[in-house]
Amino acid sequence: xxxxxxxxxxxxxxxxxxxxxxxxxxxxxxxxxxxxxxxxxxxxxxxxxxxxxxxxxxxxxxxxxxxxxxxxxxxxxxxxxxxxxxxxxxxxxxxxxxxxxxxxxxxxxxxxxxxxxxxxxxxxxxxxxxxxxxxxxxxxxxxxxxxxxxxxxxxxxxxxxxxxxxxxxxxxxxxxxxxxxxxxxxxxxxxxxxxxxxxxxxxxxxxxxxxxxxxxxxxxxxxxxxxxxxxxxxxxxxxxxxxxxxxxxxxxxxxxxxxxxxxxxxxxxxxxxxxxxxxxxxxxxxxxxxxxxxxxxxxxxxxxxxxxxxxxxxxxxxxxxxxxxxxxxxxxxxxxx
Amino acid sequence: xxxxxxxxxxxxxxxxxxxxxxxxxxxxxxxxxxxxxxxxxxxxxxxxxxxxxxxxxxxxxxxxxxxxxxxxxxxxxxxxxxxxxxxxxxxxxxxxxxxxxxxxxxxxxxxxxxxxxxxxxxxxxxxxxxxxxxxxxxxxxxxxxxxxxxxxxxxxxxxxxxxxxxxxxxxxxxxxxxxxxxxxxxxxxxxxxxxxxxxxxxxxxxxxxxxxxxxxxxxxxxxxxxxxxxxxxxxxxxxxxxxxxxxxxxxxxxxxxxxxxxxxxxxxxxxxxxxxxxxxxxxxxxxxxxxxxxxxxxxxxxxxxxxxxxxxxxxxxxxxxxxxxxxxxxxxxxxxxxxxxxxxxxxxxxxxxxxxxxxxxxxxxxxxxxxxxxxxxxxxxxxxxxxxxxxx
Numbered sequence: 001x002x003x004x005x006x007x008x009x010x011x012x013x014x015x016x017x018x019x020x021x022x023x024x025x026x027x028x029x030x031x032x033x034x035x036x037x038x039x040x041x042x043x044x045x046x047x048x049x050x051x052x053x054x055x056x057x058x059x060x061x062x063x064x065x066x067x068x069x070x071x072x073x074x075x076x077x078x079x080x081x082x083x084x085x086x087x088x089x090x091x092x093x094x095x096x097x098x099x100x101x102x103x104x105x106x107x108x109x110x111x112x113x114x115x116x117x118x119x120x121x122x123x124x125x126x127x128x129x130x131x132x133x134x135x136x137x138x139x140x141x142x143x144x145x146x147x148x149x150x151x152x153x154x155x156x157x158x159x160x161x162x163x164x165x166x167x168x169x170x171x172x173x174x175x176x177x178x179x180x181x182x183x184x185x186x187x188x189x190x191x192x193x194x195x196x197x198x199x200x201x202x203x204x205x206x207x208x209x210x211x212x213x214x215x216x217x218x219x220x221x222x223x224x225x226x227x228x229x230x231x232x233x234x235x236x237x238x239x240x241x242x243x244x245x246x247x248x249x250x251x252x253x254x255x256x257x258x259x260x261x262x263x264x265x266x267x268x269x270x271x272x273x274x275x276x277x278x279x280x281x282x283x284x285x286x287x288x289x290x291x292x293x294x295x296x297x298x299x300x301x302x303x304x305x306x307x308x309x310x311x312x313x314x315x316x317x318x319x320x321x322x323x324x325x326x327x328x329x330x331x332x333x334x335x336x337x
Numbered sequence: 338x339x340x341x342x343x344x345x346x347x348x349x350x351x352x353x354x355x356x357x358x359x360x361x362x363x364x365x366x367x368x369x370x371x372x373x374x375x376x377x378x379x380x381x382x383x384x385x386x387x388x389x390x391x392x393x394x395x396x397x398x399x400x401x402x403x404x405x406x407x408x409x410x411x412x413x414x415x416x417x418x419x420x421x422x423x424x425x426x427x428x429x430x431x432x433x434x435x436x437x438x439x440x441x442x443x444x445x446x447x448x449x450x451x452x453x454x455x456x457x458x459x460x461x462x463x464x465x466x467x468x469x470x471x472x473x474x475x476x477x478x479x480x481x482x483x484x485x486x487x488x489x490x491x492x493x494x495x496x497x498x499x500x501x502x503x504x505x506x507x508x509x510x511x512x513x514x515x516x517x518x519x520x521x522x523x524x525x526x527x528x529x530x531x532x533x534x535x536x537x538x539x540x541x542x543x544x545x546x547x548x549x550x551x552x553x554x555x556x557x558x559x560x561x562x563x564x565x566x567x568x569x570x571x572x573x574x575x576x577x578x579x580x581x582x583x584x585x586x587x588x589x590x591x592x593x594x595x596x597x598x599x600x601x602x603x604x605x606x607x608x609x610x611x612x613x614x615x616x617x618x619x620x621x622x623x624x625x626x627x628x629x630x631x632x633x634x635x636x637x638x639x640x641x642x643x644x645x646x647x648x649x650x651x652x653x654x655x656x657x658x659x660x661x662x663x664x665x666x667x668x669x670x671x672x673x674x675x676x677x678x679x680x681x682x683x684x685x686x687x688x689x690x691x692x693x694x695x696x697x698x699x700x701x702x703x704x705x706x707x708x709x710x711x712x713x714x715x716x717x718x719x720x721x722x723x724x725x726x727x728x729x
Contacts, residue, residue, distance in 0.1 A: 178574065181574045182571070182574040185567070185570045185571040185573075185574050186571050188567050188570070188571075189564070189567040189568050189570070189571040192560070192563045192564040192567040192568075193564055193567075193568075195560050195563065195564070196557075196560040196561060196563075196564045198560075199553070199556045199557050199560050200557070201553055201689075202689065202693045204693075205693050205696055205697065208696075208697070208700055209696075212700065305725065308725065309722065309725055309726065312596075312718055312721060312722050312725070313722065315718055316715065316718045316719065316722065319711050319714045319715045319718060320715065322707070322711040323708060323711045323712060323715065326704050326707045326708045326711065327708060329704050330701065330704040330705065330708070333697065333700035333701045333703075333704050334697075334701055336693060336696065336697035336700070
């Protein structure tokens with residue numbers, strides 16, 4: 001069985017380098033991973049943060065492949081679609097990456113050669129990956145004398161933000177679980193209430209109780225939507241950022257390696273005074289400057305903010321619906337004589 | 338932990354002044370008014386100050402107070418149940434035992450873990466737990482008060498001598514709790530009663546009214562029990578919704594974290610209100626419907642006794658032996674049964690009226706509170722969104 005999920009990637013552009021103004025292609029998940037692979041290899045060339053793709057998930061994908069039509073697999077696909085979309089948008093919002101021929105090919109070319117060896121983030125997740133990256137950095141025996149305090153500060157900032165985001169991710173996860181439990185209990189209660197309404201022999205009260213059961217039922221649906229909302233918007237957003245920060249760390253990592261090579265180049269220069277060494281030496285500062293520009297915050301803040309706004313707006317809508325439900329119930333309750 | 342009954346943090350529902358008999362619709366009658374004016378929580382017991390105002394000649398003064406503990410309330414309730422004279426009435430259900438164990442445990446754990454959390458976290462948790470303790474405390478006071486008010490409102494029970502002693506006698510009633518032997522006896526009594534109850538329930542009643550009531554009550558009781566349990570679970574999960582505020586605070590969105598803190602407070606209030614208006618209502622009517630079932634049981638018991646007495650009389654007449662004795666006992670049974678039936682009918686009708694109006698009142702109040710909180714939430718969200726959007 002070789003079924004797979006294909007995602008439609010549509011592009012609208014006014015850039016001259018593309019063959020047409022609007023076009024779309026179909027890509028499968030491994031294609032996205034393949035793109036990441038290719039870009040990572042060239043990362044040192046770019047000296048910039050390569051946005052990471054979403055993780056592979058064996059369980060989720062198998063369910064979808066088997067054609068299970070249950071809500072969790074629908075949810076899974078939707079989640080993945082959202083994550084892939086954000087991934088691509090981050091890639092193309094990067095002026096350097098946009099110039100990369102691999103990116104263009106990804107967006108334009110009808111048929112892509114199957115990507116092999118796609119890097120998979122393990123089931124235990126990206127957190128492990130971040131830990132590995134940070135360990136590697138810490139274990140560096142060559143301590144770089146950070147001459148540039150800007151980098152020093154930024155590094156600390158990134159570290160602490162990562163911690164906070166991780167904490168927040170945990171809380172959001174538990175929030176979602178709680179909502180789901182509340183859902184279940186509310187549904188069960190609604191049924192019980194309906195039964196009670198049935199056995200009540202005062203007709204007006206019986207009707208009011210059945211109405212209450214219905215209201216509780218609607219509340220349950222609302223809770224479910226809230227849970228989905230929390231999960232999609234906040235949870236996924238946080239995962240993305242944690243991964244992004246992981247990539248930023250990778251960039252720091254790169255910088256240190258670059259510095260290492262610079263040192264080597266320097267010593268080579270001192271030892272041999274060769275022209276190559278001179279050239280190498282000259283190039284490094286440019287790359288460092290570029291790295292500096294990458295670790296910029298503005299994008300992140302704006303993105304985060306718009307997501308929060310969306311989240312709050314949907315919360316607003318739910319509250320309005322809650323009000324409607326209870327307002328409809330009130331006259332029924334008052335009608336009980 | 339000593340605590341007087343004062344205004345708790347605005348965490349709790351607003352309705353804590355005025356007649357606390359929220360689950361029972363009672364007319365307050367000038368001739369006899371009872372309430373619990375104060376309560377004190379000590380190590381493992383609660384002391385209620387029972388305050389009475391009465392114009393009845395039975396009492397020495399017009400207004401007086403005594404201090405009573407939970408066991409004394411139970412003693413009073415049991416004395417009603419055991420009194421044959423009151424077999425034809427719904428005995429107001431006994432208030433449940435004050436149970437602070439869970440809350441106390443949590444406070445203890447908090448004290449032990451004090452070193453491991455920040456001062457801010459500690460004070461916040463402490464406040465929450467104290468509010469919870471206070472809420473349980475207020476509830477137990479309300480339930481004891483409702484019991485007394487029901488008795489005071491009942492035309493026959495209010496005249497009971499034990500009740501007057503309970504209200505007026507200044508000293509400790511020295512009612513010790515049941516010892517092991519007595520508890521065992523109670524247990525057996527209940528087993529016999531439930532077995533008996535099944536037997537007696539099978540007897541079809543000649544009177545339509547009672548037949549209908551019996552079926553209705555049996556079903557209603559089961560369903561109320563179920564609804565009560567489910568509502569408890571729902572409210573518990575509502576109360577424990579965690580709070581993303583902590584994490585967000587450290588990020589750049591101070592306004593949003595404030596928002597989450599406020600909405601969480603509102604959610605907690607919603608849960609507390611639901612608890613009060615819905616869960617407590619269901620729990621109370623669970624107990625009352627049990628008391629009504631007990632009444633029906635007693636009546637059925639009396640009916641069976643009456644029928645047995647009839648059979649005995651027929652036998653005696655056939656053998657022409659001890660006829661007079663059989664006749665008197667049959668007469669007694671007949672009277673007893675008639676008396677119970679008559680008062681039971683009225684009691685059950687009253688029960689229905691009380692129940693319907695209590696449900697109405699609480700459902701209306703529940704809806705109004707839910708609306709109020711939802712509108713509050715809405716406002717918070719709108720203002721926060723306004724700030725966020727304006728800040729680009």
